[in-house]
Amino acid sequence: MAKKKPPEEHENLERWLVSYGDFITLLFATFVVLYALSQIDLSDLGKLEDGMKKAFNAPSLLEGTDSILTGKESLLDFEIADSAIPPLMMEYVSQKYEEQSFKDIKESVDEMKKNGELQGVDAKLTDAGLVISFKDDFLFYSASATLTDKALKTLDNIGALISEKFALHYIRVEGHTDNQPINSFLYPSNWELSGARSSSIIRYLIQRFKFMPNLFTAVGYGDTRPVIDNITPENRAKNRRVEILVLKNKFKGLEHASVSILVKSKQAQEQFQKERELALQTVTQSSPELKRLKESRAKKSKNNSDAEQINSVNLKDRQSTSNEVSDTQEDNSISIKNKSIYEQVGKGDASSVKNQNEDDNWLNNSKNNKILQRDINKQFDMVGQ
Numbered sequence: 545m546a547k548k549k550p551p552e553e554h555e556n557l558e559r560w561l562v563s564y565g566d567f568i569t570l571l572f573a574t575f576v577v578l579y580a581l582s583q584i585d586l587s588d589l590g591k592l593e594d595g596m597k598k599a600f601n602a603p604s605l606l607e608g609t610d611s612i613l614t615g616k617e618s619l620l621d622f623e624i625a626d627s628a629i630p631p632l633m634m635e636y637v638s639q640k641y642e643e644q645s646f647k648d649i650k651e652s653v654d655e656m657k658k659n660g661e662l663q664g665v666d667a668k669l670t671d672a673g674l675v676i677s678f679k680d681d682f683l684f685y686s687a688s689a690t691l692t693d694k695a696l697k698t699l700d701n702i703g704a705l706i707s708e709k710f711a712l713h714y715i716r717v718e719g720h721t722d723n724q725p726i727n728s729f730l731y732p733s734n735w736e737l738s739g740a741r742s743s744s745i746i747r748y749l750i751q752r753f754k755f756m757p758n759l760f761t762a763v764g765y766g767d768t769r770p771v772i773d774n775i776t777p778e779n780r781a782k783n784r785r786v787e788i789l790v791l792k793n794k795f796k797g798l799e800h801a802s803v804s805i806l807v808k809s810k811q812a813q814e815q816f817q818k819e820r821e822l823a824l825q826t827v828t829q830s831s832p833e834l835k836r837l838k839e840s841r842a843k844k845s846k847n848n849s850d851a852e853q854i855n856s857v858n859l860k861d862r863q864s865t866s867n868e869v870s871d872t873q874e875d876n877s878i879s880i881k882n883k884s885i886y887e888q889v890g891k892g893d894a895s896s897v898k899n900q901n902e903d904d905n906w907l908n909n910s911k912n913n914k915i916l917q918r919d920i921n922k923q924f925d926m927v928g929q
Contacts, residue, residue: 646790649709701831720766734767754823
């Protein structure tokens with residue numbers, strides 16, 4: 545007896561629907577998340593952070609760290625107000641804005657140095673943020689924390705660049721000295737001198753530009769952070785310096801402070817912005833260097849805009865030229881094709897020689913006038929009849 549053939553397995557032709565359904569679901573979820581991110585509400589973000597803290601602070605099954613987010617670490621280290629005005633929100637949450645602002649400030653400092661409008665000032669980008677370094681000879685009198693008249697002008701220029709970009713970033717002002725001992729009534733050691741100098745700069749910036757005091761930290765390192773050895777007078781002069789460090793937002797937790805302005809109402813935030821803008825405008829109008837820098841920026845921006853327009857026009861011209869060349873090549877091919885048809889029509893007919901010459905002239909004119917293909921074919925039909 546023949547063995548019974550097992551039934552063929554039914555092939556499921558709809559299996560692709562499963563993968564397709566998963567793909568559509570993920571795509572939908574992606575767009576929902578993108579939409580949610582575009583509608584950021586700081587109060588909701590604060591609630592999200594609290595939820596994450598509660599989730600990650602739960603007891604762990606494995607022996608390890610108790611929490612990913614500790615009580616001291618915070619995405620938003622303040623009680624969120626109902627809303628934040630756009631300029632403050634942009635500065636606080638946008639890393640791209642932060643990076644571009646650091647770059648703009650550094651370029652402005654370099655440009656003013658190149659034009660001889662700043663002396664004894666250097667700016668550089670580090671992992672911690674933007675560092676602006678001042679030689680103490682251009683800021684203070686010897687063995688003193690009193691700012692010179694020239695220092696006020698320099699701090700106006702630097703403070704305006706910082707105030708124009710930042711209102712919420714934390715700023716550390718660090719004082720440094722050389723290893724030469726000091727022993728006076730006001731400054732028993734280099735510790736007191738370096739700390740007093742950083743405090744003098746902070747006090748001036750707050751009064752002049754209406755910065756929030758809780759953004760600043762005064763640090764006095766004395767002679768413990770030299771950039772070079774103190775063997776020669778030139779090296780000691782390099783070590784006597786004050787550095788302003790504008791910290792990146794991701795390091796704000798190191799300062800253990802809060803941005804109190806964001807706790808206030810929207811009206812209070814707008815008033816704070818107006819006071820800052822008025823102070824910045826006052827300093828800018830009284831500084832020829834800042835005026836020239838502003839004019840230079842406007843000119844550079846205009847040149848960039850003009851260059852973009854020229855590039856756009858050139859691109860359109862190239863596209864137009866390419867289209868014309870394509871049309872000419874098409875006309876040439878039409879003329880050659882149609883001329884061959886004429887030659888075939890005129891074979892064996894002596895009277896067609898004259899007509900052929902006339903038609904050749906007509907074809908050349910049609911090429912220049914870009915007569916449409918259907919019009920040319922219509923003329924051929926008339927000749928063939």
